[in-house]
Amino acid sequence: MKTKEDLEIIARYQKEIRLLSQTSGLLQWDQRTYMPKKAIKSRAEQTALLSSLIHEKFTSDEFFNAISRLKNKNLDEESTLIVRKLYKEISKSKKLPKEFIEELSKTSSIANKAWEEARERKDFSIFLPHLKKLIDLKRKQAKLIELPGHIYNSLLDDFEEGMTVEKLTPVFQELKTNLISIIKKIKSSRDYNELKIKILGGKFPKELQMELAKDVAKAIGLEEDYSRIDFSEHPFSIKLGTNDGRITTNIRTDPLFCFGATMHESGHTLYELGIPEEYEYNIMGDAPSYGLHESQSRFWENMIGLSKPFWKYYFPKFKERFKIKEKFNEWYKEVNFVTPGLIRIEADEIHYCLHIILRFELEKALIEGSIQAESLPKLWNEKMKEFFGVEPKNDKDGVMQDIHWSEGCFGYFPSYAIGTIYAAQIYEALKKDIPDMEKDIEKGDYKKIKSWLKQKIHKHGAKFLAEDIIKEVCGEGLNPKVFIDYLNKKYLEMYNLK
Amino acid sequence: MKTKEDLEIIARYQKEIRLLSQTSGLLQWDQRTYMPKKAIKSRAEQTALLSSLIHEKFTSDEFFNAISRLKNKNLDEESTLIVRKLYKEISKSKKLPKEFIEELSKTSSIANKAWEEARERKDFSIFLPHLKKLIDLKRKQAKLIELPGHIYNSLLDDFEEGMTVEKLTPVFQELKTNLISIIKKIKSSRDYNELKIKILGGKFPKELQMELAKDVAKAIGLEEDYSRIDFSEHPFSIKLGTNDGRITTNIRTDPLFCFGATMHESGHTLYELGIPEEYEYNIMGDAPSYGLHESQSRFWENMIGLSKPFWKYYFPKFKERFKIKEKFNEWYKEVNFVTPGLIRIEADEIHYCLHIILRFELEKALIEGSIQAESLPKLWNEKMKEFFGVEPKNDKDGVMQDIHWSEGCFGYFPSYAIGTIYAAQIYEALKKDIPDMEKDIEKGDYKKIKSWLKQKIHKHGAKFLAEDIIKEVCGEGLNPKVFIDYLNKKYLEMYNLK
Numbered sequence: 001m002k003t004k005e006d007l008e009i010i011a012r013y014q015k016e017i018r019l020l021s022q023t024s025g026l027l028q029w030d031q032r033t034y035m036p037k038k039a040i041k042s043r044a045e046q047t048a049l050l051s052s053l054i055h056e057k058f059t060s061d062e063f064f065n066a067i068s069r070l071k072n073k074n075l076d077e078e079s080t081l082i083v084r085k086l087y088k089e090i091s092k093s094k095k096l097p098k099e100f101i102e103e104l105s106k107t108s109s110i111a112n113k114a115w116e117e118a119r120e121r122k123d124f125s126i127f128l129p130h131l132k133k134l135i136d137l138k139r140k141q142a143k144l145i146e147l148p149g150h151i152y153n154s155l156l157d158d159f160e161e162g163m164t165v166e167k168l169t170p171v172f173q174e175l176k177t178n179l180i181s182i183i184k185k186i187k188s189s190r191d192y193n194e195l196k197i198k199i200l201g202g203k204f205p206k207e208l209q210m211e212l213a214k215d216v217a218k219a220i221g222l223e224e225d226y227s228r229i230d231f232s233e234h235p236f237s238i239k240l241g242t243n244d245g246r247i248t249t250n251i252r253t254d255p256l257f258c259f260g261a262t263m264h265e266s267g268h269t270l271y272e273l274g275i276p277e278e279y280e281y282n283i284m285g286d287a288p289s290y291g292l293h294e295s296q297s298r299f300w301e302n303m304i305g306l307s308k309p310f311w312k313y314y315f316p317k318f319k320e321r322f323k324i325k326e327k328f329n330e331w332y333k334e335v336n337f338v339t340p341g342l343i344r345i346e347a348d349e350i351h352y353c354l355h356i357i358l359r360f361e362l363e364k365a366l367i368e369g370s371i372q373a374e375s376l377p378k379l380w381n382e383k384m385k386e387f388f389g390v391e392p393k394n395d396k397d398g399v400m401q402d403i404h405w406s407e408g409c410f411g412y413f414p415s416y417a418i419g420t421i422y423a424a425q426i427y428e429a430l431k432k433d434i435p436d437m438e439k440d441i442e443k444g445d446y447k448k449i450k451s452w453l454k455q456k457i458h459k460h461g462a463k464f465l466a467e468d469i470i471k472e473v474c475g476e477g478l479n480p481k482v483f484i485d486y487l488n489k490k491y492l493e494m495y496n497l498k
Numbered sequence: 499m500k501t502k503e504d505l506e507i508i509a510r511y512q513k514e515i516r517l518l519s520q521t522s523g524l525l526q527w528d529q530r531t532y533m534p535k536k537a538i539k540s541r542a543e544q545t546a547l548l549s550s551l552i553h554e555k556f557t558s559d560e561f562f563n564a565i566s567r568l569k570n571k572n573l574d575e576e577s578t579l580i581v582r583k584l585y586k587e588i589s590k591s592k593k594l595p596k597e598f599i600e601e602l603s604k605t606s607s608i609a610n611k612a613w614e615e616a617r618e619r620k621d622f623s624i625f626l627p628h629l630k631k632l633i634d635l636k637r638k639q640a641k642l643i644e645l646p647g648h649i650y651n652s653l654l655d656d657f658e659e660g661m662t663v664e665k666l667t668p669v670f671q672e673l674k675t676n677l678i679s680i681i682k683k684i685k686s687s688r689d690y691n692e693l694k695i696k697i698l699g700g701k702f703p704k705e706l707q708m709e710l711a712k713d714v715a716k717a718i719g720l721e722e723d724y725s726r727i728d729f730s731e732h733p734f735s736i737k738l739g740t741n742d743g744r745i746t747t748n749i750r751t752d753p754l755f756c757f758g759a760t761m762h763e764s765g766h767t768l769y770e771l772g773i774p775e776e777y778e779y780n781i782m783g784d785a786p787s788y789g790l791h792e793s794q795s796r797f798w799e800n801m802i803g804l805s806k807p808f809w810k811y812y813f814p815k816f817k818e819r820f821k822i823k824e825k826f827n828e829w830y831k832e833v834n835f836v837t838p839g840l841i842r843i844e845a846d847e848i849h850y851c852l853h854i855i856l857r858f859e860l861e862k863a864l865i866e867g868s869i870q871a872e873s874l875p876k877l878w879n880e881k882m883k884e885f886f887g888v889e890p891k892n893d894k895d896g897v898m899q900d901i902h903w904s905e906g907c908f909g910y911f912p913s914y915a916i917g918t919i920y921a922a923q924i925y926e927a928l929k930k931d932i933p934d935m936e937k938d939i940e941k942g943d944y945k946k947i948k949s950w951l952k953q954k955i956h957k958h959g960a961k962f963l964a965e966d967i968i969k970e971v972c973g974e975g976l977n978p979k980v981f982i983d984y985l986n987k988k989y990l991e992m993y994n995l996k
Contacts, residue, residue, distance in 0.1 A: 019547045022540070026524055034532075035742065038724045042520070042739030042778075049517045053551070226536045241540030244533065280540075 003073050009066040010086065015281035017057050022241050024050040029246055032232040055101075064090055078284075081463060085283050095144045104137050108408040115406030124377050124395040131405060132373045135366050138410045142367060152367045155411030159290040160418060162465045165364060167478070168414055172357045175417070175480040179354050180387065182487055186338050186350075189495040199326050200334050204255035208321045213249055213262040216314070220266045220300055221450050222247070227269060235261040237268040237297075242280050245269035255322065256335060260301050267300035268293060270450065274458025289466035290412065294419025295426060296453070302349050302420070303427040303486075304449075306336055309441040333494060340388040342397045349420075350487055354387045356417040359402070363410050422466075424483035425474040426457070501571050507564040508584065513779035515555050520739050522548040527744055530730040553599075562588055576782075579961060583781050593642045602635050606906040613904030622875050622893040629903060630871045633864050636908045640865060650865045653909030657788040658916060660963045663862060665976070666912055670855045673915070673978040677852050678885065680985055684836050684848075687993040697824050698832050702753035706819045711747055711760040714812070718764045718798055719948050720745070725767060733759040735766040735795075740778050743767035753820065754833060758799050765798035766791060768948065772956025787964035788910065792917025793924060794951070800847050800918070801925040801984075802947075804834055807939035831992060838886040840895045847918075848985055852885045854915040857900070861908050920964075922981035923972040924955070 027047050035043060057063065067090065070083045111130035118127035138155060145154035150165035157163070186192050217229060226243035237247040247265035251258050271293060279285035287293040304310050315331050318324060324331065338348045344355040362379060365371040371379060380399040381391045392398035404412055431437055434448050441449075456473045467477045474482075492498050525545050533541060555561065565588065568581045609628035616625035636653060643652035648663035655661070684690050715727060724741035735745040745763035749756045769791060777783035785791040802808050813829050816822060822829065836846045842853040860877060863869040869877060878897040879889045890896035902910055929935055932946050939947075954971045965975045972980075990996050 015543075016547060019544050023521060023525065023544050023548065026528060026544075027521065030524060030528070034726060034728075036722065036724045036726055039739050039742035042742060045513075046517050046521050046524075046739065049514060050521065224534065226534045228532060228534055230532075241537050241544065244537035244540055 003070065003075070006066040006070050006073075007075075007079065009062060010070065010083070011282065013057055013060070013063040013066075014082075014086075014283055017054055018281045018285065020050055020054045020057070022239075022244075024054065025238050025240050029238050029240060032234075032236065033230045033248060058090065059093065064094075082282055082284060085462070089283070092145060095146075096141065100137075100140070100144070104134075104141070104408060107133050107137060108406070111408070112403070112406045115400065115403070119396045119400050122394040122396045124400060127400060127406070128373060131376075134405070134408050135373055135410075138408060139367055139369065150364075150368070152364045152411065155367065156414060157411075159412050159415050160466070161289055162467060163289070163291070163414070163418070168360070168418075171421075171478060171480050172360060172414075172417065175353055175421070175484065176357050176387070178480070178484040179350055179487075182484075182491060183338065183340070183350055185497055186491055186495055189497055191495045192338075195333055195337070197334055197337060199324055199331060200254050200256065200337075202322070202324075204253070204322055206251050209251055209255050209258045210249075212255070212314075212317060212321065213258050215317070216259065216305075217247070217262050217266045219444055219446060220263065221270050221273075221446070222266050226273065229262065235265050237265040237272070239269065239272040242277055243273070245273045255318070260305060263305045264297040264301035267297035270300075270453070271296040271458050274454040275461045276459055279461040279463075284461040284463055286462045287466075288460075288462040288464060288469065289418075290415035291418030291422060292457070292466035292469065294415055295422035296419075296457070298420050298423040299426055299453075303423050304441060304446075306349060307438075307441065308332060309438040311335065312442045313444040336491075336494065338491065340390050342384070342388075342390060342392045343401060350491070351388065353417045353420055353483075356413050358383045358387055359404075359413040360417075363405070363413065367410060418466075418478060421478055421480050421483045422470055424486045425470060425476075425479060426453075427486070428482055429456075429474045501568065501573070504564040504568050504571075505573075505577065507560060508568065508581070509780070511555055511558070511561040511564075512580075512584075512781055515552055516779045516783065518548055518552045518555070520737075520742075522552065523736050523738050527736050527738060530732075530734065531728045531746060556588065557591065562592075580780055580782060583960065587781070590643060593644075594639065598635075598638070598642070602639070602906060605631055605635060606904070609906070610901070610904045613898065613901070617894045617898050620892040620894045622898060625898060625904070626871060629874075632903070632906050633871055633908075636906060637865055637867065648862075648866065650862045650909065653865060654912060655909075657910050657913050658964065659787055660965060661787070661789070661912070661916070666858070666916075669919075669976060669978050670858060670912075670915065673851055673919070673982065674855050674885070676978070676982040677848055677985075680982075680989060681836065681838070681848055683995055684989055684993055687995055689993045690836075693831055693835070695832055695835060697822055697829060698752050698754065698835075700820070700822075702751070702820055704749050707749055707753050707756045708747075710753070710812075710815060710819065711756050713815070714757065714803075715745070715760050715764045717942055717944060718761065719768050719771075719944070720764050724771065727760065733763050735763040735770070737767065737770035740775055741771070743771045753816070758803060761803045762795040762799035765795035768798075768951070769794040769956050772952040773959045774957055777959040777961075782959040782961055784960045785964070786958075786960045786962060786967065787916075788913035789916030789920060790955070790964035790967065792913055793920035794917075794955070796918050796921040797924055797951075801921050802939065802944075804847060805936075805939065806830060807936040809833065810940045811942040834988075834992065836989065838888050840882070840886075840888060840890045841899060848989070849886065851915045851918055851981075854911050856881045856885055857911040858915075861903070861911065865908060916964075916976060919976055919978050919981045920968055922984045923968060923974075923977060924951075925984070926980055927954075927972045 024047060027043060027050065031040070031043050031047075067083055067086050070079070071087055075083065107130070111127070111134050114130045115127050118124060139151070142151045142154040145157070147154040147157055153164045153166075156165070156168075214229060217227075222229070222245065227245040227247070230246065230248045231250060232248035233250065235247070235249045237245070239245050247262065247269050249258050249262045249265065271287060275285055275287075311328070311332055315328055318331070336348065338350050340351060341347055344352070344359075347355055358380070361383070362371070362376065366373065366376075377395050377399050380395075384398065385391050404410075430449060430452055433452060434440075437449060440446065457469060460469055464472075471477050522545060525541060525548065529538070529541050529545075565581055565584050568577070569585055573581065605628070609625070609632050612628045613625050616622060637649070640649045640652040643655070645652045645655055651662045651664075654663070654666075712727060715725075720727070720743065725743040725745070728744065728746045729748060730746035731748065733745070733747045735743070737743050745760065745767050747756050747760045747763065769785060773783055773785075809826070809830055813826050816829070834846065836848050838849060839845055842850070842857075845853055856878070859881070860869070860874065864871065864874075875893050875897050878893075882896070883889050902908075928947060928950055931950060932938075935947060938944065955967060958967055962970075969975050
């Protein structure tokens, strides 16, 4: 077979897989936004068929044979990278037998239902047998994949290619120690102890919340012609095709929920929309890791959306819309209020990564077999006490709060913390390149920032490893110190601890 | 191969084809409701891929071989019908070579764009060469399909299985003569000539229009749990899965547009939702013809929605919402105002079928080759003059008003008139079975009607030919006389011509 023909084969397969994934994405988007409730059974069948068609194409012999033949050919740089990446991913997926995939999928689906019931009844024992089965399967999966080093690496790699337990452990150790120390300092300050939440306990009409959310999404770059905002129970973002980035949001009492979630999801979508069109239908048309994807959402939600210059622009709008009487400084402190909570997704930017490290430590131990699922509730609560100084009253708000494990997602949690660290590193690099950036933010003008992010990060798609992009952009790889310095500076100043 | 295995093969293929069609339906629904404008290119690629997957499955050898083997086996009644129908449809589609299908699809797509441009510029000559090419292809298609009788039968059969030019010509002849005669009578009456449109020229706030449209859709049977109403430029209905019937509507100045369109589309969706779940994933899970489908929308839109008992219930609501001062009789006459218009989709229930007969006569002549596309504008205008007494000022409002021909849809128009006639026949049968039906309608209570329609029509799916269902339910096949009698009774009474 000629090289040209093989390149055509792999282009066709990649394009078809991508188009089917986008279509499957629409099935999901619709299910979570507009689908009538009773259509769920039918939708599950449609989704399952699409998944199996995608899997069929991804693992087809014609595709893999063409890739294998191309692997040793002399190709242009882009094709070489594509072929190498395809070969790696498909070889990896070929290590898992079809029966294993089916068992894992079936077990996850049952475990997820058990988790829902267990949460409702606040009874971990309902979830336990399913969780144990899932952990066994994930250990089996890790052994089949068999990457070098710690057994957990083989799972982590699905979300964070190239990242390892060996690299991550000291990073998280340093982060943990410092986060706990910053929190301790804050709590010791007089300003902190005198602070009362006054404004965010008020009433915030839904329409006005949405108006502000739409305003900020547009400012970030979500134009109507190629994106949209809808509602769903849990906010999410999804790209359904070229020029088709969709986010969802939701309204809670606290107006920062809708506003922050909108910024977060807009950050994800801006990334997706920033990936070049020529990668649209091949394996390069993705982020290289969940962590780098998360860096973009966290960048907008936290680094921008919780910053002083940002609120200098947006506070007057909030003040006017919601008739807030308090002054800027009070608002700014409330927006950044630091408090140990039980729930990860409600955490402030200092406590957030502690939630992640707790989960990482536990799931790593579960996969290596040094702890058993039976002791999870006890260990969870002990760690909560150790890291946060608080303990959940029940397992629903404790070990069962996240959906991830019930879906067989082990190895995903680190990406949230990695993304948070990357976001701080990216912000620092941006400040160096655009010294007057914060003045732009004060004016609600993100043009330069958006164009920088697109140029430095989005435009690469999945061409390089996430950490290599960060090295290129920030001069070094994953470095928790940058995030710690940022927190220290921000919060010690806020509480007059300098 | 054993019978059981063959039955499994054909069940699997039918289910996969159905699931892919539903998924493709979602792509369309989204494109017409929520999709960001600039996503169109991507969406076209997704839709094309789904179409080719469906086609691949439908024409696969494995599928057809299993059907062929089963054709001569002794099967239960249901399976026999399914196998027979599948064999017929696939054999028919096998008569069209792949290259022909591709050429037709490409030509239609280009012709459709040319039609849009030609409409915009009101210049038929832009559309003409594409239309000529399409007509050539459709003639070729008819020759390849080669059903008995008139050449047009081979196209008509795609929409109205079993219907023929030979059957239809006298039906439409009788209908035309009588419609023209009723219109003449109405126009000669003093009441008609004194009638002024007063109410429907008023202002009708959008929210109130939607409130009433939602109210009537719910009354007809579109419950939130398994259906939804959205907006699109042209109203349509689509079933996206079990318990997933969707309609769209739109708001115009005349409040009857939104209200009537909602009733029309609700009628289609009620039919789809009424087809038994056991037919969901096989070839029985459809209406047997476009005409029978249209009978359900026309039934609700016209037979119910333009009737006196219906407005006895709904007029007080309209009166209150829109602060209408006029009396019931004036409203009722306005709702049923008869006037010769140029545009099919704006026609009253008497003129509507004349629009259809005009199109049928022209497209039949085009396909048999007795007229040429060049003379269409002239012939169109002559027929308009003859049937309606009016002539369009330009071809946009004349020969180019409908999208159908530009998409290669020849043979579709008759279904609209067939559905209209069926609707009148169904109404008569209903009155016999439920003598106090009109009292229920006056109370806004459609329970008995809905259950009758489901029992007599919907529950069969595509098990029988459309006309055979009508024969069973109404005691005779397609009979324009019932529709003519209905119009005579209604309008002669309305204008005191009795």
